[in-house]
Amino acid sequence: MELPERDGEEERILHSLDESECMREGDTIYCREGGKIETYPLEEGRGSISETSVVGFILGVLGVLLLPLPFIGISSAILAIVFSGVGIYQSRGGIRRGFAIALSGFILGVIGIVAFVVLMARILALGGSRLY
Secondary structure, three states: OOOOOOOHHHHHHHHHOOOOEEEEEOOEEEEEEOOEEEEEEOOOOOOOEOHHHHHHHHHHHHHHHOOOOHHHHHHHHHHHHHHHHHHHHHHHOOOOEOHHHHHHHHHHHHHHHHHHHHHHHHHHHOOOOOOO
């Protein structure tokens, strides 16, 4: 929807947005597509923490805590990286929050995978006779 007349504030926002970009200012989200600028009032649920960021963080914690259970631990760590990556992508546009928690989940997922590889290498080096 093209705005018929623009005041100084709308013109400033239009020039500050790159092509196909959104930004949040106060209780309004401004999105630019081509020469058009669309405004969206911030509704309940928008601007909140991304659910995928939270899921990624929880899976990252589980991936580290459940490391002794090989298939559950490594699966949780891999899923943590996937969900946290989506959460990071969602939070970069400024519409959703949760970048820090998504990044924490991503890091925990990586730690879980590295710890799993180290644990498996240790098991193989001991010939599988002792796990710890």
